[in-house]
Amino acid sequence: MKQISSIFFLMALFLFLLASCEDIYKPDLEIVPGILVVESQLTNDPAKNFVRLSKSNDFYNTNQQEKITGARVDLVQVTGTNIRPIETTYKSTENSAGNYIFQNTPVPGNRYKLRITVGNDIYESNLELMPPIPVIDSLYTRFKLERSYRTDASGPPTLVETPGQEIYIDAPITQALQYYRFNWRTVLQWTYYPVVLNGPSQPSYLGWLSRYQDGLFNLAGNKQFSVSSRVTKHPILSLPYNVEAYLDSSAQVGSGWIVILDQFGVSKDSYIYHENLNKQISAEGNLFDPLLAQVFGNFRCKNDDSKMVLGYFDLNSYRQHRYFLNLGTNEKSKVVKHQIKMYPDIPDRGFVRGIPPVFWETN
Numbered sequence: 001m002k003q004i005s006s007i008f009f010l011m012a013l014f015l016f017l018l019a020s021c022e023d024i025y026k027p028d029l030e031i032v033p034g035i036l037v038v039e040s041q042l043t044n045d046p047a048k049n050f051v052r053l054s055k056s057n058d059f060y061n062t063n064q065q066e067k068i069t070g071a072r073v074d075l076v077q078v079t080g081t082n083i084r085p086i087e088t089t090y091k092s093t094e095n096s097a098g099n100y101i102f103q104n105t106p107v108p109g110n111r112y113k114l115r116i117t118v119g120n121d122i123y124e125s126n127l128e129l130m131p132p133i134p135v136i137d138s139l140y141t142r143f144k145l146e147r148s149y150r151t152d153a154s155g156p157p158t159l160v161e162t163p164g165q166e167i168y169i170d171a172p173i174t175q176a177l178q179y180y181r182f183n184w185r186t187v188l189q190w191t192y193y194p195v196v197l198n199g200p201s202q203p204s205y206l207g208w209l210s211r212y213q214d215g216l217f218n219l220a221g222n223k224q225f226s227v228s229s230r231v232t233k234h235p236i237l238s239l240p241y242n243v244e245a246y247l248d249s250s251a252q253v254g255s256g257w258i259v260i261l262d263q264f265g266v267s268k269d270s271y272i273y274h275e276n277l278n279k280q281i282s283a284e285g286n287l288f289d290p291l292l293a294q295v296f297g298n299f300r301c302k303n304d305d306s307k308m309v310l311g312y313f314d315l316n317s318y319r320q321h322r323y324f325l326n327l328g329t330n331e332k333s334k335v336v337k338h339q340i341k342m343y344p345d346i347p348d349r350g351f352v353r354g355i356p357p358v359f360w361e362t363n
Contacts, residue, residue: 034055034056034057034066035055035056035308035309035310036053036055036056036068036116036118036121036123036299036307036308036309036310036311037053037054037055037056037065037309037310037311038051038052038053038114038116038123038297038299038309038310038311038312038313039051039052039053039054039311040052040114040311040312040313040314041314041316042075042102042105042106042112042114042313042314042315042316043105043106043264043315043316043317043318044105044106044107044108044130044133044317044318045105045318045320046101046102046103046105048262048318049101049102049105050099050100050101051073051092051099051100051101051114051116052067052098052099052100053067053068053071053073053098053100053116053118054066054067054068054098055068056310067097067098067099068098068118069094069097069098070094071094071100071116071117071118072091072092072116072117073091073092073100073114073115073116073117074089074090074091074092074114074115074116074117075089075090075092075102075104075106075112075114076088076089076090076112076113076114076115077089077090077106077110077111077112078111078112078113078127079110079111089115090102090103090104106130106315107130108130108131108132108133108317109129109130109132110129110130111127111128111129111130112127112128112130112315113125113126113127113128113313114299114313116299120303121301121303121304121307122301122302122303123299123300123301123302123309124299124300124302125298125299125312125313126269126298126313128267128269128298128313128315129267129315130315130316130317131176131177131265131266131267131316131317132174132176132177132265132317133265133317133318133319134171134177134180134263134264134265134317134318134319135171135172135263135319136169136170136171136261136263136321137169137170137171137172137230138169138170139167139168139169139236139261139321139323139337139339140167140168140169140337141165141166141167141168141239141325141327141335141337142165142166142168143163143164143165143166143331144163144164144165144166144238145161145162145163146161146162146163146164146238146240147159147160147161147162148160148162162238162240162242163240163241163242163330163331164238164239164240164241164327165238165239165241165325165327165335166235166237166238167235167236167237167238167239167259167325168233168234168235168236169182169231169234169236169261170230170231170232170233170234171220171230171231171234171263172229172230172231173221173222173228173229173230173231174229177265177317178221178222178268179219179220179221179222179265179266179267179268179270179271180219180220180221180231180263180264180265180266181217181218181219181220181263181264181266181270181271181274181316182218182219182220182236182261182262182263182264183213183218183261183262183264184212184213184218184236184237184259184260184261184262185210185211185212185213185259185260185262186210186211186237186239186257186258186259186260187208187209187210187257187258187260187346187359188208188209188210188211188243188246188247188254188257189206189207189208189254189255189256189257189258189360189361190206190207190208190209190243190247190252190253190254190255191204191205191206191207191252191253191255192204192205192207192249192251192252192253193251193253203353203354204353204354205351205352205353206255206351206352206353206356206357206360207252207349207350207351207352208258208346208347208349208350208351208357209246209247209348209349210346210348210349211246213237215281216278216281216282217274217275217277217278218236219271219274219275219278220234221266221268221271236259236261237259239257239259239325239327241327241328241329241330241333255326255362256324256325256326256336256361256362256363257324257325257326257327258322258323258324258340258346258359258361259322259323259324259325260320260321260322260346261320261321261322261323262318262320263318263319263320263321264316264317264318265316265317265318266314266316267315269298270312270314270315270316273295273297273298273312276295277295280295297309297310297311297312297313298312298313299311299312299313320343321339322339322340322343323337323338323339323340324336324337324338324340324361324362325337326363336363340361342359344358344359345359346359
């Protein structure tokens with residue numbers, strides 16, 4: 001009996017210790033003053049340009065970051081020589097809290113830096129050379145069977161196979177431009193034909209809805225120690241044959257995709273910076289996650305080297321491409337593809353009746 005009592009005691013002690021392990025450990029982290037965070041992108045297209053300033057929160061603070069208003073943000077073009085540089089300054093305007101824009105756009109082949117004055121502190125980026133306007137040699141598709149797992153409360157994960165087409169691009173690599181970043185938006189067109197039992201026929205509904213890239217940055221470029229002159233078969237996104245999951249009703253019929261591809265020409269340093277951000281995003285939730293402060297940008301505080309600043313002055317060249325694709329219904333279908341020459345604005349989603357909108361595409 002004594003032995004049994006000892007066993008129960010040990011079991012109870014084990015369960016107690018096991019339950020204790022469920023407590024979440026929150027170490028005492030030093031709360032540091034808000035660090036300047038710079039989100040910026042400047043291109044040859046004013047619609048894509050922005051500088052956003054905010055302050056970082058401490059580790060456990062889940063509130064929205066404080067926006068920095070009333071700062072002075074200058075785009076500085078540098079000409080001349082390293083010994084005798086000549087600076088031309090373009091001032092920004094603050095169009096909303098913490099958001100700054102420029103009337104002037106940078107020019108490929110010129111050198112620029114970003115200068116930010118907050119209170120008595122002056123922050124300045126590295127001097128960056130704007131790359132040439134990017135191009136792609138071709139855009140094409142290949143069959144892809146995408147595999148994923150779906151989980152629910154009733155059982156183990158279930159394998160889901162989604163057949164469709166993967167979109168790829170080829171692009172040149174030159175001495176002046178060796179790295180790219182891509183961002184996409186797709187517009188799924190759909191048609192609904194009203195059922196009329198009696199009376200005259202009714203005009204059809206023509207609708208559309210958008211999907212946007214999220215997650216990791218889509219990067220392409222010359223690999224280390226590579227002497228390639230092209231980026232080949234670089235994946236952009238996958239499109240499924242079956243679009244019912246995106247539509248509100250089985251009566252709606254998919255009528256093709258508009259693919260809007262934003263292509264940025266970036267520097268090697270920008271490529272490495274976004275590659276490091278990708279590694280951090282991928283590592284989220286792991287024991288030894290890198291901290292955001294470990295992804296070093298290209299800013300420094302000129303009057304106080306001890307002051308940290310997060311972010312990157314991203315000086316990119318830019319071009320947009322648009323394509324229409326009709327995938328058909330399965331692998332045996334012929335993919336219809338053509339490049340779109342007109343670039344009207346397309347609302348996020350909507351529908352019209354009868355007359356197609358100006359951006360509507362057909363085979």
